[in-house]
Amino acid sequence: xxxxxxxxxxxxxxxxxxxxxxxxxxxxxxxxxxxxxxxxxxxxxxxxxxxxxxxxxxxxxxxxxxxxxxxxxxxxxxxxxxxxxxxxxxxxxxxxxxxxxxxxxxxxxxxxxxxxxxxxxxxxxxxxxxxxxxxxxxxxxxxxxxxxxxxxxxxxxxxxxxxxxxxxxxxxxxxxxxxxxxxxxxxxxxxxxxxxxxxxxxxxxxxxxxxxxxxxxxxxxxxxxxxxxxxxxxxxxxxxxxxxxxxxxxxxxxxxxxxxxxxxxxxxxxxxxxxxxxxxxxxxxxxxxxxxxxxxxxxxxxxxxxxxxxxxxxxxxxxxxx
Amino acid sequence: xxxxxxxxxxxxxxxxxxxxxxxxxxxxxxxxxxxxxxxxxxxxxxxxxxxxxxxxxxxxxxxxxxxxxxxxxxxxxxxxxxxxxxxxxxxxxxxxxxxxxxxxxxxxxxxxxxxxxxxxxxxxxxxxxxxxxxxxxxxxxxxxxxxxxxxxxxxxxxxxxxxxxxxxxxxxxxxxxxxxxxxxxxxxxxxxxxxxxxxxxxxxxxxxxxxxxxxxxxxxxxxxxxxxxxxxxxxxxxxxxxxxxxxxxxxxxxxxxxxxxxxxxxxxxxxxxxxxxxxxxxxxxxxxxxxxxxxxxxxxxxxxxxxxxxxxxxxxxxxxxx
Numbered sequence: 001x002x003x004x005x006x007x008x009x010x011x012x013x014x015x016x017x018x019x020x021x022x023x024x025x026x027x028x029x030x031x032x033x034x035x036x037x038x039x040x041x042x043x044x045x046x047x048x049x050x051x052x053x054x055x056x057x058x059x060x061x062x063x064x065x066x067x068x069x070x071x072x073x074x075x076x077x078x079x080x081x082x083x084x085x086x087x088x089x090x091x092x093x094x095x096x097x098x099x100x101x102x103x104x105x106x107x108x109x110x111x112x113x114x115x116x117x118x119x120x121x122x123x124x125x126x127x128x129x130x131x132x133x134x135x136x137x138x139x140x141x142x143x144x145x146x147x148x149x150x151x152x153x154x155x156x157x158x159x160x161x162x163x164x165x166x167x168x169x170x171x172x173x174x175x176x177x178x179x180x181x182x183x184x185x186x187x188x189x190x191x192x193x194x195x196x197x198x199x200x201x202x203x204x205x206x207x208x209x210x211x212x213x214x215x216x217x218x219x220x221x222x223x224x225x226x227x228x229x230x231x232x233x234x235x236x237x238x239x240x241x242x243x244x245x246x247x248x249x250x251x252x253x254x255x256x257x258x259x260x261x262x263x264x265x266x267x268x269x270x271x272x273x274x275x276x277x278x279x280x281x282x283x284x285x286x287x288x289x290x291x292x293x294x295x296x297x298x299x300x301x302x303x304x305x306x307x308x309x310x311x312x313x314x315x316x317x318x319x320x321x322x
Numbered sequence: 323x324x325x326x327x328x329x330x331x332x333x334x335x336x337x338x339x340x341x342x343x344x345x346x347x348x349x350x351x352x353x354x355x356x357x358x359x360x361x362x363x364x365x366x367x368x369x370x371x372x373x374x375x376x377x378x379x380x381x382x383x384x385x386x387x388x389x390x391x392x393x394x395x396x397x398x399x400x401x402x403x404x405x406x407x408x409x410x411x412x413x414x415x416x417x418x419x420x421x422x423x424x425x426x427x428x429x430x431x432x433x434x435x436x437x438x439x440x441x442x443x444x445x446x447x448x449x450x451x452x453x454x455x456x457x458x459x460x461x462x463x464x465x466x467x468x469x470x471x472x473x474x475x476x477x478x479x480x481x482x483x484x485x486x487x488x489x490x491x492x493x494x495x496x497x498x499x500x501x502x503x504x505x506x507x508x509x510x511x512x513x514x515x516x517x518x519x520x521x522x523x524x525x526x527x528x529x530x531x532x533x534x535x536x537x538x539x540x541x542x543x544x545x546x547x548x549x550x551x552x553x554x555x556x557x558x559x560x561x562x563x564x565x566x567x568x569x570x571x572x573x574x575x576x577x578x579x580x581x582x583x584x585x586x587x588x589x590x591x592x593x594x595x596x597x598x599x600x601x602x603x604x605x606x607x608x609x610x611x612x613x614x615x616x617x618x619x620x621x622x623x624x625x626x627x628x629x630x631x632x633x634x635x636x637x638x639x640x641x642x643x644x
Contacts (some may be wrong), residue, residue: 091486128562138454140462141478142563149482153475156463160471164413240450241464 001026002033004068006059006105007079009038011180012121015224015317016077021045026075026231027117037068038080059101065108075117075231078105084125085187087147098150106157110166118158118169119230122243124216126152126173127288134292137245144286155243162235162242170230170238172296175248175303178217179314188283192217195253196260196311199271200320208277211254214289218248219313222303229301238299247303249310250290259307263315264322323348324355326390328381328427329401331360333502334443334545337639338399341546343367348397348553349439359390360402381423387430397439397553398489400427406447407509409469420472428479432488440480440491441552444565446538448474448495449610456614459567466608477565484557484564492552492560494618497570497625500539501636510605514539517575518582518633521593522642530599533576536611540570541635544625551623560621569625571632572612581629585637586644 003020007013017036025031034052036042041056057064059080069076080101081087087094102120109116127135128144141152151173158169180193184205191208192215198205218226226246238244251259261269293301304310314320325342329335339358347353356374358364363378379386381402391398402423403409409416424442431438449457450466463474473495480491502515506527513530514537520527540548548568560566573581583591615623626632636642 132460138462140460143478143482144485144562146482146486149478152478156465156471156474156478160465160468163466164468240466 001029001031001075002035002071002073003031004035004037004073004076005079006037006068006077007081008036008042009040009056010079011182012177012220012223012227013038013042013077013079015220016079016227017042017045019224019228021048023228024049026228033071033073035068035071035073060096060104065101065104066111068105069108069112072112072114073116076105076109076119077227077231078102078118078120081121081151082147083187084123084145084147087150088145091146094146094150098147099153102150102154103157106161106167110161115165115167117231118167119227120154120158120169120171121227122151122155122171122173123148124173124175124245124288124291126155129286129288131288134290135245135288136292137295159240159242163240168235169242170233170235171243172226172230173243173245174223174226175216175218175246177220177223178310179219181220181314181318188280191280192253192256195272196256196314199260199268200264200311200315200322202271204271204273207253207272207274208280209253209284210276210281211252211257213253213284214250215253215284215287216248216250216289216291217310218246218303219310221313221317225303226301233299241295244296244299244301245291245293247293247296247301248291249304249307251307256307259311263308263311323351323353323397324357324393324395325353326357326359326395326398327401328359328390328399329403330358330364331362331378332401333504334499334542334549335360335364335399335401337542337546338401338549339364339367341550343370345550346371348550355393357390357393357395382418382426387423387426388433390427391430391434394434394436395438398427398431398441399549399553400424400440400442403443403473404469405509406445406467406469409472410467413468416468416472420469421475424472424476425479428483428489432483437487437489439553440489441549442476442480442491442493443549444473444477444493444495445470446495446497446567446610446613448477451608451610453610456612457567457610458614459617481562481564485562490557491564492555492557493565494548494552495565495567496545496548497538497540497568499542499545500632501541503542503636503640510602513602514575514578517594518578518636521582521590522586522633522637522644524590524593526593526595529575529594529596530602531575531606532598532603533574533579533596535575535606536572537575537606537609538570538572538611538613539632540568540625541632543635543639547625548623555621563617566618566621566623567613567615569615569618569623570613571626571629573629578629581633585630585633590644
């Protein structure tokens with residue numbers, strides 16, 4: 001079992017690699033080789049029982065995708081992307097990496113002709129307002145960002161290439177990932193993580209929106225679980241509709257803060273300062289809030305049921321001492 | 323008003339050019355120049371009061387799209403496509419023309435930077451079974467052919483490029499066009515036209531499916547009407563969801579034959595011989611049947627209300643003497 005992770009240096013990519021190494025097997029077979037790729041060099045994992053190739057480069061550059069596929073990896077995780085804000089600000093870069101890069105990777109797999117499992121990370125950004133109360137599995141793709149458009153195109157290609165038997169793809173639409181570890185993030189969605197992570201570190205945090213804003217989220221641990229389960233799934237049980245909205249937790253900001261207080265104490269929650277920011281409020285207003293992820297739940301994907309679990313997962317996974 | 327028609331040699335393209343010439347104006351301005359493009363040379367229209375450039379070439383070849391956009395046409399109709407059956411049989415050709423060709427055309431317009439109206443012909447092939455009883459304007463894109471996938475990608479690009487202000491696009495999902503003039507067509511959907519056109523010409527025709535099969539159709543005259551209306555529409559009234567399912571007539575094959583008999587006589591309808599073909603029945607079974615095209619109707623698109631009108635339009639437009 002040779003596993004390729006494209007986008008292995010990102011936050012989810014690093015956690016996925018850790019999980020693959022701790023499991024040691026995938027799809028019922030021991031992992032015997034791993035290739036980790038990103039635009040910057042991913043960290044070389046220490047102490048593995050099998051060879052790991054760590055490589056970096058531009059996925060949209062000529063020959064790069066072919067190079068990654070040359071050894072015929074059995075499972076390919078495609079996580080690489082220019083994120084939403086950057087893809088919106090830099091049209092050419094977003095289309096080059098997210099659109100052309102994905103197409104080039106899929107085509108390299110097609111030309112290699114050996115039909116591996118491909119797990120593609122899509123996003124709830126494929127949906128754009130106005131929304132129904134809960135977005136179900138048959139709601140149309142109406143992205144309102146270039147990032148969402150590029151992810152939607154990736155989904156369509158994945159489904160068609162799978163239908164044609166060129167590879168065996170599963171696309172997963174990730175919720176907002178919370179709590180993101182690391183430094184405060186200036187992305188419009190960054191505050192969802194900041195208001196939990198910073199108080200857990202004893203630091204103040206700013207809340208730029210109202211407490212009654214609802215959002216759809218899952219922990220990094222859940223995201224890795226989604227990827228692992230997508231790699232394991234029997235394609236026949238999925239059928240031709242290969243792109244799945246992942247389960248998540250729909251919760252208000254107020255509910256998040258209550259969860260933080262329950263797990264870590266009211267003094268931590270008191271470190272959050274409300275400073276309404278009309279710009280961020282406007283952006284967040286256009287985001288989807290609640291989904292009915294029935295298909296993914298039927299197919300065995302699981303996530304947190306309470307925000308307390310999301311806070312607890314962050315404390316455990318980041319080794320935080322309260 | 324300079325009008326560019328890409329795909330001008332096809333059946334709908336030719337009828338669109340005729341209509342543009344007879345109207346003489348578009349978007350309230352007289353047509354003063356026209357460029358007609360296709361992979362084969364379109365016919366040169368006679369007796370026009372303005373210059374017409376007739377040109378042919380491969381839309382996906384380097385420089386071809388830039389060449390077409392160099393004169394900054396005000397309205398661009400993009401009808402060019404490898405049709406469904408061929409795109410399914412020849413994966414590379416379908417993706418090269420329908421996917422890359424459309425992207426190259428859109429990008430040439432983007433780089434030219436002058437924001438024209440672009441009318442893109444999409445298809446109900448963007449939808450794949452299983453379907454609800456009637457497919458509404460919020461049903462997801464689930465193509466089950468490469469052609470449908472390529473059209474869905476075109477729709478997504480059109481919406482994103484429009485949102486970014488790079489051009490002002492309208493995508494229209496055409497129903498099956500019936501009655502197609504010309505020689506009998508061997509496409510799986512060809513019989514819908516054959517069973518009307520051939521008897522009107524006094525020739526026998528074969529019906530390969532059951533009379534209770536329902537299908538979604540509109541006349542070539544309606545298709546041209548959709549294109550003209552899409553060119554005229556105020557983009558602000560359309561909003562960000564730029565791709566519209568066109569209205570059509572949901573009718574059974576039995577209803578079609580009754581309409582033929584009413585308009586042209588029972589002796590014409592008697593020329594239809596039933597020869598069930600399991601292969602064609604299987605293909606047709608996966609096609610969408612009925613739509614609720616509420617948005618397009620609200621935006622003023624119109625079509626036939628009865629099959630008698632569709633038969634009558636064919637008789638008039640093709641100059642058939644019964």
